Structures are given as structure tokens and as C-alpha cells.
Amino acid sequence: MMYNGKYHHGFARLKRRSGVNFSEGEFSFVFRITARFAYRESKLSDKVMLLFFYGEETFRPAEKIRSLKKKFLKKNPSGAGLSEFDLSEDVDLGDLRRELSAVGLFTERRLVLVKDPFARSAEEQRVLRDIFAAADPAIVLAVWQRSLPRKQAVLFRYLLSAADRHLEFAPPKGVKLRRFLGERAREYGVSLSTPAAEELIAATGEDLFALDTRLAQAAAYVGCGGEITVETVRLFGADTRAGDIFSLAERLVGGEPATLTHLENFFISDGDGYRLLSLAAYQTRILLSVTDCFSAGLSDRYAIAKHCQIHPFVAGKAIKILSARRFSRRRLRAVLRRLAEIDLAVKTGRTDIERGLFSLACLAGGVFHRK
Template structure:
């Protein structure tokens, strides 16, 4: 059996791998003698030796029915031509469960030649975990609260998802706090607003409002606030890029059809209806050419950062240019 767990949502990826290994231990390996892990950051080993992995995968279980071999970031680190080398993973014994744990973006993993080569394995199970957003994120928040023994109002679930964004590590910590605070009562919007500080993803519309009004002072105050709270500039730049791309798409649809509805925009751009509504209001403050220039500018900043530009300088330049 070959299992590939992959995607940029590290919380759900790690949770899935933990669920698989715990179920394996409980059912097949209480002694812990038949579980091997390769490429684990905790071991300090980034290099994966094919000989060691395949020897482990082909070995018979020690006093048990099954053996599990977990390999981290094999596909993401693979190069062209590696698919021939690692094709043997498709033919591991029936007694072996091979798990590939990948942390790159789901779309990136799916484009890798090794991923494509492994897709025709006879007993293959794929678990992609792309980043959650919109209604999918709100649904996850609701289900997570229930799994933690709590109850949450739909409006509160949406408010929480807006405040924490797609960071499920942060979301889960806040959910634990809210469930404990509510003490068997339903979590409502007031609870969320009282206890959960918005992330920059939640504050992005305040930033857009500031730059649309050419209020550079307020825009930089918001950036300073986020940096003081621990937000890294790579994250801030990514959030700005995402919002500008959303606004560009929204503005283009509004220009093409002045009667377009928030639901039509939400469906076309895969946004939560509330986000679509707020984006429509924000997009009205910009012309399409302005947003196209902003899109080109932030693309240049992203390329610059990848080439060595200081990400803090890139964020500050974007804020200054948008506010000018």
C-alpha cells in the first residue's frame, strides 16, 4: 500500500499522518518495532538514501502482520529522472504500508514527475490538503469546535475564520481557548471579538481602506502593529498579494458587468460571499488600471524577495506606492 499525504496546510497534513501512524500502532504494532521514519527534521537528516528506505520497505514485519515506512518530503525534493529510481515504491510487499509525507503546495506536488509516476500504483491512497479559505475554512472551524466538545454559532465561526485566516495552528489554539471560556455554552460573536485578536488576513480590509484613502500613516500603523504582534514580512507580503489579486478579479468582473452580484463573484473567484461583498466595496475605490499597476508592482516585489530583496523593504515599498 502506498499513501501520499501532501499540501501546504501543514496542520491537516501532520494531523493525518499522526492519525495513520497511531492507527497503525494500535492495530498492528503496539511494540513500536515496525515503524520507520526517514527524512525527519527531528533526526537532523535531510538526505534520503534510497537503499535504506527500500531495504526498510521490503523487510518483513518483526513479529507482526504489517510494517509502516514514513518518508518526509521525498517528492518535493525529487529531481527529474528520480521517478525511475523510486518506482520500486509501487511494488512494496503487501505487508508494507509506505507513507509519503509532503509539505509543499498541493499543486506543486501534483506537477512533480515522481508524483505522476507513482499515481499508477495498484494500491494508492491520496490525501491532498491545500490551504483552506472561505466557506471551507468556516466549516472546518465549526467541526473543530464540535470535536473539542464545544458549540459555536455560524456567525461566530465565520468571525473566527476571518480573524485567524488559514493558519489552522493558530485557529486550533484559539478554539481551545474559546471552548474553555464558553464552558458548555455556545460560542458567539462577542466571545470571538473579546478573546481573539485579528491576524493581518483579518485586518486586510482596514489596510486596503487606508491605502484607498491615500492614508499612508494609517497603513504603516497597521503594518507596525502586525510586526509587533509577530507577523513576518513574508506573510504580510503574501497577504497583500492575495488581496490585490482578489480586488483585481472583482474589479474586472464589476467593469464587465455593473450588475454582477456578490454571489456571482463568490462563485467565480471561489470566495466566501461575505468576503466577496467586502471586496466589491473595496474594489470600487480603485480603477482597473490602478489595480493592474498594483498587481504588476507586487509581482515585482515578490520576484525581488526571491532574488534577495529584504522582505520588510518590499512590504514598505508596496504600502508607500499604494498610498501615493
């Protein structure tokens, strides 16, 4: 092996000063490790690279986290240097502190993913702030809170100020939701018409995970370079019970007397309660928007569709429902508020989806048929 003059000089001087008779191979190992650390320190900044994602919508941040992991594993196929901590579970903060302060010998960058830090107490959140602030600069730290944190929380203010990039994710509505579907379709190598996007939303609801699943099925059917049309969506945009579940969502919102019987049959046949909840919320918001249009003097479905940024087909369906039943804004808001309460109760484990929807059916019946 050939070495330059500085290497030979360093080897001889170290042997002379230390008085230790180590081999040239041992010195070579120490020399390489020292050089690696010197190079690493010269390339890294003096602070950790911090990414902070938060908000009520979870599909898009999950995609970003997946993309981060994919890029990291492409450079580090062994997975060395990748760690994940879900703080909504029983995770020792001491383990997280050790992971963030440890220095990697053979990786220039490490990736640490931390989920739901705001699931911890206020005192633990202060500890987390100190742990994040003292993290090794060789780390890319991605923090993901799967909800909307309290804005006055100490940890939240720290993350907003210290993060190299912070993004809030709110559930997309209207034009933003259609734009998301269009972008997602392009990622699958296909195009999606606006009427097809509206049909997909009407048949599936606004849950991005469900929408993406249906979109992927339709994209696989039309093939790369193809176009997803309304007809395609009707083939792949919903399961065979799509008409039944949409009709049941209408009954839930409308508070029809026979809703409890239909709902019982729906669950007996293993219906998807989460999808039904999403559809009911979507339909209630549409009815509220169209009710506002009526108050503003609009009655034509195309004018209403343009004002509400929805497809004329959806606007026409809402007009038909509102014409058959006189829903006041106050009554619709009561149902929407109850839907939000059910969603929160199910997510926090205070009730299950079946019990929540039955309570909605009882409430809607009482609200709409109260004398």
C-alpha cells in the same frame, strides 16, 4: 504442554531427517515462528499499501499523518515497526531501501512515513520509484509531499497510479474554508455560526494552523456543546493587536505613504510577519472579487456578499476601502502576485519575512502612487 498429532509427527520426523538432537522447546520456537510467517503471508496482499498526500496546504495532511500514527501506536504501543524519513534532509536512500525491504518478525503490519520525496533530484526520484515498488507487502507506506509536484515527473505518475489512495490538498477558500472550520468546531464538540467563521477568518487570515489555534481557544471557552459566536471570536479570535495588524494589512495593500513607518513599528513590537502576509493576501483577494462585482453592476453589499460567498460585514468593509481608493484590477493583481512571490521566497530561504514585507510596501507605494 499439550500438542496435537501433527505437531508430534513433525517433531519426530524433523529429528530423524536432520540428525540433530535438539530439544522439544527449540522445536516449539521454530514451529511458532514458521506458523506466524505462514499466517502473515496468507493475510497480506502481494503489494505494499500505498497512501499519497500532496499539495500546497499542509494542515490537513499533517492531521491525516498524525491520525495514522495514533492508530498504529494504539495497536503497537512500543512503537516497533514505525519509521519516518524526511527526504528534504540529508537522508541516505539506502537506509530507506533497507527499511522498506526488511521483513518484520513480530509485527503483521509496519508503518513507514516518507516526506518530501520530490526534494530529491530527478535521478534519485527514479531510484525512489523502484524502492517504493519493491517494498515489503507488510508495510503501510504513507508518502507526503508538502508542495505541488511537477505533473510530468516519473515518480509523481507512479505514485498516482500505484497509490491505494491519493489526495491533493489545496488551501480552502470561501465556502470550503468555512465548511472546514465548521467541521473542526464539531470535532471540538462545539458549533460555529457562519458570521463567527467569517469574523475568525477576517481577524486571523486563511492560515489553517492559526485558525485552528484560535478555534481551539474559543471552543475551550464556550465548553462542550456550546456555540462560538462573533462575540466569542472577538475575545479569542485574535490577539490584542488584531485591529492593528488588520489595519496594517490594509495599508500594505493600499500603498499608503506612511506604511513603511507603521511596518517598522510593527516589527519593533515583535509583530507576526507571517500572519500579516496571510491577512494581506486574503484582503487583496477580497478586493479583487468585489472589484469584479462592481464591473458586473453589483453595488449592494448583501448582493456582493452572496456573489463572493463572504459575510456582508466583510463585503461592506471592502466596499468602503474601494470607495476611498480607486484600485484597478491590474494594480490589485500586481500586489497579489508580489505577495505570492514573497511567500515562495520566504519558504525557500531566499529572503526573510521582514525584508519581503518591506519590499511589498515599497512596491505598493510605487504601484498606487505612480503618476
